[in-house]
Amino acid sequence: MDGLAEDIHWAGARRSAICTAALFLAALLVLDAGAGELCVLRVALWAGLAALLFVILLPPRVSVRAGRLSTRGLLVGHSVRTDSLASLQWCDGVAQRVVLRDTEGSSVEIDPTVLTRNPAMWRRLDADTRTSVERGTLLLGSTELRELAEHIDRETARTVFRVSGLR
Missing domain, CATH: 1.20.5 (Single alpha-helices involved in coiled-coils or other helix-helix interfaces)
Structure with missing residues (x-):
């Protein structure tokens, strides 16, 4: 991973x-x-x-590797250290967004459907956010993180049921 x-x-x-x-x-x-x-x-x-x-x-290109989430737009790129997150905000509405901020002051904004459609990205990010919680750096957003995880699990289950013909 x-x-x-x-x-x-x-x-x-x-x-x-x-x-x-x-x-x-x-x-x-x-x-x-x-x-x-x-x-x-x-x-x-x-x-x-x-x-x-x-x-x-054109959506930003999102990638996750151990300890880092990066987005790359047409001209500008942003990245955060996912193993030392300071806050996570999930704006649930018409235009859903997840805003991640690390302890170094960097921030990234992504669409949560990117995580829903890419299980490998979600697993990597979830593991790193758990590291942030264990280290005590994630001061804001533990509840949003749980809600986001539940949302992604729900959407993944719906997709599995739809593809398998059970729904």
């Missing part, structure tokens, strides 16, 4: 972001060409809008 665990669905999400932005650009260009309004300036504007859509849709 000391190896690197990455989001196995990230490449598909990237592909979806690229396809969506490309289809958006194509639709705008076809509409403009059909209306007879297509010019270099409008092509540049539509390309810029498509690029912005891509940036918005």
